[in-house]
Amino acid sequence: MFLDLLRRRNPALLEAAATLHRDGKLPPNCYAIDLDAVGRNAAAIRAEADRLGLKAFAMTKQIGRNPDVSRRLVESGISHSVAVDLECGVAAASGGLRTGHIGHLVQIPRHSAGDAAALEPLYWTVFNDEKAREAAAAAQALGRTQDLLARIISPQDKFYRGHEGGFPADEVVAVADRLDALPGARFAGITTFPTALFDAEAGKVRTTSNLETLRAAAAALRAAGRTDIELNTPGTTSTAMLELLAEAGATQVEPGHGLTGTTPWHAVEDLVEDPAIVYVSEVSHLWNDSAYVFGGGLYVDPVLGSSHTSALVVNDAVERAPVLAVDMPAPEAIDYYATIPLDGRRVAVGDTVLFGFRPQVFVTRGLTAAISGISTGTPKVEGVWAANGAAPLSAHDVIARGRI
Incomplete structure (x- = not known):
């Protein structure tokens, strides 16, 4: 539901998230938030x-x-x-x-x-x-x-x-x-x-x-x-x-x-507040005519009941990206990946995948990143944070601290 809302009311967030992911500034398994x-x-x-x-x-x-x-x-x-x-x-x-x-x-x-x-x-x-x-x-x-x-x-x-x-x-x-x-x-x-x-x-x-x-x-x-x-x-x-x-x-x-x-x-219903969050992922690999998409933050708040989830798979322009049905992991499973049946569609490893759903990031392994400047056409990632609001450690950080 919220993917349709984003496409209609805040396509600039989708475009910014896709561009920043393609440029390596937004990681997969990341909720991008329009500041x-x-x-x-x-x-x-x-x-x-x-x-x-x-x-x-x-x-x-x-x-x-x-x-x-x-x-x-x-x-x-x-x-x-x-x-x-x-x-x-x-x-x-x-x-x-x-x-x-x-x-x-x-x-x-x-x-x-x-x-x-x-x-x-x-x-x-x-x-x-x-x-x-x-x-x-x-x-x-x-x-x-x-x-x-x-x-x-x-x-x-x-x-x-x-x-x-x-x-x-x-x-x-x-x-x-x-x-x-x-x-x-x-x-x-x-x-x-x-x-x-x-x-x-x-x-x-x-x-x-x-x-x-x-x-x-x-x-x-x-x-x-x-x-x-x-x-x-x-x-x-x-x-x-x-x-x-x-x-x-x-x-x-x-x-x-x-x-x-x-x-x-x-x-x-269109209320005053604009949709301001999108889950960003990436195609990890292809298998049996399905795209496997990185998970970690694929917890969909069940307040709206069970519903089908869809995503945009972006390899050039967001407005031309197909909306594809997603087979989400079972709620009792670890969400290493979601799968997208392709039915012969051309999708490449590394393509950006954008989801719109109601999140509860704090119960996941997801990351968050606030993006400033979307309304002025100058999107910038302010920082990437763990699901608990802390700065995640990179491998370089751990090595620099002599932990390994």
Whole structure:
């Protein structure tokens, strides 16, 4: 789906990625990110968030926590990140994004609380009293008072399997009192995930029962005399969703795929955000009338369900490149290669292969590279980074350090 979107709305990214790969400046198994488009998308989200009085925290896991992108987000008005785990917070900070929210979806391990506190997060989500005590103690040790968000849950709420956990929503007033009583902590608000999901049949994003749980809990807190309550409302966030979330009482939103124009909604409707990411690979070898294409980052986020994947195989101009169906590795297999049945088409070893799909780079062996200057016709690779946002070591680096 997103390949068609790229061809229609951002062909310059495809052209730049193909040229830079052909020139040896982009390696295969690399997600190329259009910095100019990300900057426009971030500015649009920030402007709408400001209009509605919302705090916007950037989720960067899906783009491999790329530090060049983090810097562009800051330049475009989004100064803080949401850290899906501690490592995410550290990586985003290395690119200049301060930590807006940590501890959700992944809680902070006991002996890492001090590291999380050192990031000075604006908000820290806890699922239980034990985690609240750990966060409070770590903040107190640094002379800080940490704002805590309580993750709450009601029986009717829906979570992805493995994401469950939190305080019972009907006990939220007592939870707030307990968190306030902790030295080094203050109860600041509540959160859940997801508050919105894409409805494939309707072709729209709809709010979930989880959001209704947040609203009911906020009402209970207000009735108990608490008026300054943060509602953190992640899930399928784009400019088009912000007004609906604000009307529901949200105070915090967390755009992730909205920054690269790859939410499910973007796949079926032209929203404000431009598509800004493409997976770059290369033909490794030919066998039995199929092209074998380097993998490593071939994880397609299943949020849209199972679907066919296609790619452009480029050996001259992108606009003349055929769109070919791809046999993707099975989800349980190591993605050393994808295969492209050729049916007699002429393809050469080394040809560029461009994919458009919704990524989650941080769970892969993929690389990322931010490209500046696409909008001005002067594309430049700012750097190549590993899936965790770190600079990958080359063989020359290892040899120079005397490791082998």
